[in-house]
Amino acid sequence: MARTLIPTDALAAVVHKTVTGLLGADYADVDPQVRRSAHADLQADLAMSLARRLKQAPRAIAQRIADAIPTGAASDLVDAVEVAGPGFLNVKLKDEWLADAAMAAARDERLGVAVAATPERIVLDYSHPNVAKEMHVGHLRSTVIGDALARLLEWRGHTVIRQNHIGDWGTPFGMLIEHLIDLGDEQAGRELAMGELGLFYKAARRKFDEDPAFADRARKRVVALQGGDAPTLERWRVLVDLSVRYFESVYERLGITLRREDLCGESSYNDRLAPLARESSESGYAKRSEGALCVFPAGFKNKEGQPLPLILQKSDGGFGYASTDLAAIRYRLMELHATRILYVVGAPQAQHLSMVFTVAQEVGWLAPPARAEHVAFGSVLGTDKRMYRSRSGDTVRLVDLLDEAVDRAAAAVAEKSPELDAASRAEVARILAMGSIKYADLSNDRVKDYVFDLDRMVSFEGNSAGYLQYAYVRTKSIARKAGASSPPGAIRVQEVAERSLTMELLSFGAAVRSVEETLEPHRLAHYLYALALAFTAFWDACPVLRSDVPADVRASRLALVELTGRTLARGLALLGIEVPERM
Numbered sequence: 153m154a155r156t157l158i159p160t161d162a163l164a165a166v167v168h169k170t171v172t173g174l175l176g177a178d179y180a181d182v183d184p185q186v187r188r189s190a191h192a193d194l195q196a197d198l199a200m201s202l203a204r205r206l207k208q209a210p211r212a213i214a215q216r217i218a219d220a221i222p223t224g225a226a227s228d229l230v231d232a233v234e235v236a237g238p239g240f241l242n243v244k245l246k247d248e249w250l251a252d253a254a255m256a257a258a259r260d261e262r263l264g265v266a267v268a269a270t271p272e273r274i275v276l277d278y279s280h281p282n283v284a285k286e287m288h289v290g291h292l293r294s295t296v297i298g299d300a301l302a303r304l305l306e307w308r309g310h311t312v313i314r315q316n317h318i319g320d321w322g323t324p325f326g327m328l329i330e331h332l333i334d335l336g337d338e339q340a341g342r343e344l345a346m347g348e349l350g351l352f353y354k355a356a357r358r359k360f361d362e363d364p365a366f367a368d369r370a371r372k373r374v375v376a377l378q379g380g381d382a383p384t385l386e387r388w389r390v391l392v393d394l395s396v397r398y399f400e401s402v403y404e405r406l407g408i409t410l411r412r413e414d415l416c417g418e419s420s421y422n423d424r425l426a427p428l429a430r431e432s433s434e435s436g437y438a439k440r441s442e443g444a445l446c447v448f449p450a451g452f453k454n455k456e457g458q459p460l461p462l463i464l465q466k467s468d469g470g471f472g473y474a475s476t477d478l479a480a481i482r483y484r485l486m487e488l489h490a491t492r493i494l495y496v497v498g499a500p501q502a503q504h505l506s507m508v509f510t511v512a513q514e515v516g517w518l519a520p521p522a523r524a525e526h527v528a529f530g531s532v533l534g535t536d537k538r539m540y541r542s543r544s545g546d547t548v549r550l551v552d553l554l555d556e557a558v559d560r561a562a563a564a565v566a567e568k569s570p571e572l573d574a575a576s577r578a579e580v581a582r583i584l585a586m587g588s589i590k591y592a593d594l595s596n597d598r599v600k601d602y603v604f605d606l607d608r609m610v611s612f613e614g615n616s617a618g619y620l621q622y623a624y625v626r627t628k629s630i631a632r633k634a635g636a637s638s639p640p641g642a643i644r645v646q647e648v649a650e651r652s653l654t655m656e657l658l659s660f661g662a663a664v665r666s667v668e669e670t671l672e673p674h675r676l677a678h679y680l681y682a683l684a685l686a687f688t689a690f691w692d693a694c695p696v697l698r699s700d701v702p703a704d705v706r707a708s709r710l711a712l713v714e715l716t717g718r719t720l721a722r723g724l725a726l727l728g729i730e731v732p733e734r735m
């Protein structure tokens with residue numbers, strides 16, 4: 153694309169040029185600080201920081217810049233500039249520029265959003281539930297957030313390598329395999345396929361705690377598993393496979409893009425653990441501490457001020473979570489050649505991951521431009537503001553949660569759209585339910601805890617999936633009513649509501665880019681909500697199909713409606729949320 157269609161970018165370029173023209177090339181590093189404004193179309197806030205650098209009054213500098221920015225007939229972008237408050241530059245853009253940019257976006261399959269200038273290889277570690285354990289709501293968060301990031305980063309032109317780092321190894325597998333053998337494949341298969349993973353795990357645990365003979369078998373089984381005993385490995389594979397099938401059924405229902413080939417669980421690093429321990433000990437980087445082989449990344453101390461270890465190899469020769477994560481980060485950097493690694497993992501693992509990253513830097517695997525980032529998220533709370541649990545106090549089965557969401561959505565759709573036939577109603581309910589669950593998660597600042605409340609999630613009002621999906625459906629129904637005889641045409645920006653809608657439409661690329669940088673999907677969610685609100689205001693103020701609307705005005709408004717529909721659908725798709733065609 154030759155020129156940017158994003159108003160903030162276009163103005164930033166003009167301000168930058170003006171400032172370097174006034175002050176010289178020394179000021180080429182100045183950030184114009186352009187943003188949307190409540191008082192104008194845009195504002196540029198650079199005068200305040202420039203003032204400190206030039207030791208002059210901010211308002212005086214702001215005025216100098218304002219006078220130097222080409223406006224009116226001298227500019228195709230800026231209509232007028234005004235200095236306000238302590239030195240803000242309030243900018244009104246030209247209607248024609250907005251209209252032309254919106255036209256260009258409408259003609260572009262990518263809606264005017266460019267692909268990233270430097271495409272990266274991004275390893276994305278997300279979802280990663282644990283075999284034979286319930287996939288709890290925390291895993292739901294990682295899955296939903298991770299998948300949205302995967303979609304968005306791919307759309308921006310990056311190569312995204314999904315890694316589903318499932319918990320498929322470790323000492324609990326001794327008791328799990330013994331329990332599997334006791335139950336028989338058929339019964340175990342039934343329990344695991346039903347998503348009764350919590351029950352399966354708990355039953356194994358209970359036997360382990362209460363039955364010494366079982367505990368003994370379980371311990372021997374761990375040794376056999378680690379020793380590569382073929383029949384044991386065979387049982388282990390059955391167990392993993394049954395769980396993975398359950399995970400996949402959840403992915404399928406939620407529309408998650410993870411595939412079999414993205415599985416790269418803890419067990420896949422088994423062969424790399426001993427060599428890693430050996431190398432680290434030979435190089436002197438790892439040290440023995442109380443029998444265990446440990447590394448001590450700089451800057452991590454416990455409460456007593458002692459260096460904190462990451463355990464590479466336990467004193468009994470076994471390997472744990474930390475060894476696996478070190479092998480994994482090495483693999484991701486040295487073999488997958490990642491330039492950016494993202495770990496979508498709950499906030500409680502912050503220190504562990506930060507230690508893993510530091511080790512990777514200290515040994516030289518992780519070096520700029522490559523970087524690793526913890527995409528942390530808060531806990532899921534119930535409406536009582538405590539950890540999310542079912543009424544009986546158990547962790548809630550994910551499948552039950554999805555079923556309940558569908559039930560509520562079905563009731564909501566039956567009330568709102570009784571005219572739809574039963575099959576369409578069921579389909580819309582499914583789209584609304586899954587969209588609502590995802591949107592509730594994604595529209596919250598991810599590092600904060602969030603309250604899981606199906607009553608509020610499944611809604612057509614406020615900042616919800618239903619409201620956005622409904623706005624999309626409205627754009628489609630307007631287009632249908634307009635019909636082929638009245639096609640969209642050249643966009644013109646005249647009314648206030650047309651102007652606000654156009655500003656929102658052209659800000660889509662900035663919202664996408666901000667998620668790419670901050671890894672905060674709620675920025676896109678909030679953008680889409682603002683767009684839907686602007687569309688509602690436009691629809692209230694600017695008649696489209698009314699018979700007294702002149703043909704050219706109608707064609708322009710239909711083009712805005714269509715662009716709105718495509719932007720909503722694309723934005724929701726980047727979040728992993730579907731839209732129905734009718735609702």
Ligand code: ARG
Pocket residue numbers: 277280281282317318319477480495497
């Ligand atoms: N399976 C782990 C859990 O449920 C999360 C794994 C996160 N990824 C990683 N590379 N450590 O807590």
